[in-house]
Amino acid sequence: MELLEQRPGLLQLFAAGELDAFETLFRQFQGDVFSWIVRIVRDPAAAEDLTIETFWRIHQAHARFDPQRGFGPWARRIATNVALDYLKSTRAREKEWTENPAELEQTSRPRDPAIQHEIRERTQRAFQQLPARVQVVATLALIEELPHSEIAEALNLSTAAVKSRLFRAVRLLRRKLGNLE
Amino acid sequence: MNEQEQRRVADLLKRSFAPVNRDLGRDLWPEMLRRLDERAPGRHWFEVLFSARVLSAVPWFDWALLAVLIAGICAFPKAIPIWLYHF
Numbered sequence: 543m544e545l546l547e548q549r550p551g552l553l554q555l556f557a558a559g560e561l562d563a564f565e566t567l568f569r570q571f572q573g574d575v576f577s578w579i580v581r582i583v584r585d586p587a588a589a590e591d592l593t594i595e596t597f598w599r600i601h602q603a604h605a606r607f608d609p610q611r612g613f614g615p616w617a618r619r620i621a622t623n624v625a626l627d628y629l630k631s632t633r634a635r636e637k638e639w640t641e642n643p644a645e646l647e648q649t650s651r652p653r654d655p656a657i658q659h660e661i662r663e664r665t666q667r668a669f670q671q672l673p674a675r676v677q678v679v680a681t682l683a684l685i686e687e688l689p690h691s692e693i694a695e696a697l698n699l700s701t702a703a704v705k706s707r708l709f710r711a712v713r714l715l716r717r718k719l720g721n722l723e
Numbered sequence: 724m725n726e727q728e729q730r731r732v733a734d735l736l737k738r739s740f741a742p743v744n745r746d747l748g749r750d751l752w753p754e755m756l757r758r759l760d761e762r763a764p765g766r767h768w769f770e771v772l773f774s775a776r777v778l779s780a781v782p783w784f785d786w787a788l789l790a791v792l793i794a795g796i797c798a799f800p801k802a803i804p805i806w807l808y809h810f
Contacts, residue, residue: 561759565752568751568752568755569750569752572747572750572751572752573746573747576745576747576751577745577746577747580743580744580745581743581745584740584743585743586743586744590747590751593747593751594751594754594755594758597751597755598755598758598759598762601759661735661739662738662739665735665736665738665739666739666740669736669739669740680736684729684732684733684736684737685733685736685737685740687733708729711732712728712729712732715732715735715736716728716732719735
């Protein structure tokens with residue numbers, strides 16, 4: 543994979559707007575971009591559309607691409623922004639946290655499948671109500687267990703900012719869910 | 724927030740979200756090409772119609788018929804009204 547990217551002149555040709563170079567890079571990186579996006583949006587069908595949208599933006603931005611830097615990290619940053627836009631546009635976000643977090647805690651019996659199902663649903667709902675930027679960090683750090691440095695690079699943030707968003711995500715989820723687990 | 728609290732939230736999330744398949748099952752390049760064609764700025768209809776991709780999609784037999792028609796018109800220009808009538 544790396545060898546293809548490093549083929550002499552490929553990145554320069556892409557930066558100059560050559561369609562063949564773009565196709566080569568597309569075929570090389572479409573799997574990586576899809577895999578990254580599906581981790582964030584958790585919907586393979588949507589991730590396919592967003593992969594196309596990512597490469598469309600990459601194609602539009604070819605003149606701004608610096609061939610001295612790697613194509614992979616640049617593509618991943620654009621893919622993250624595309625996924626973030628998707629989360630912002632598709633999920634209705636409630637401004638207020640209206641449900642009582644202690645309610646389920648008092649009645650739950652974790653071994654009961656029905657209660658387990660309700661806990662899962664409430665957790666998913668609470669997670670999807672997080673602000674999109676916080677949710678992306680929480681998905682990558684808590685569910686995908688990626689290193690903070692990798693998340694920081696993809697989001698173009700500092701590691702401290704990633705930790706701050708993660709702190710906020712955990713605090714909001716704890717407040718919303720109480721002691722469901 | 725301590726490490727333990729973060730781990731508990733992470734466990735809860737992992738139990739609530741099923742793992743997703745991260746493998747791309749098909750080649751997206753044909754769809755990408757369609758997107759590029761659709762959104763290409765400043766392309767006139769004739770540029771799209773006579774693009775290499777569209778022209779290469781026309782079967783050879785249609786090209787042969789077109790060639791015969793043009794040759795017929797050149798050889799018998801008086802037959803043009805008859806051709807027009809049939810079209």
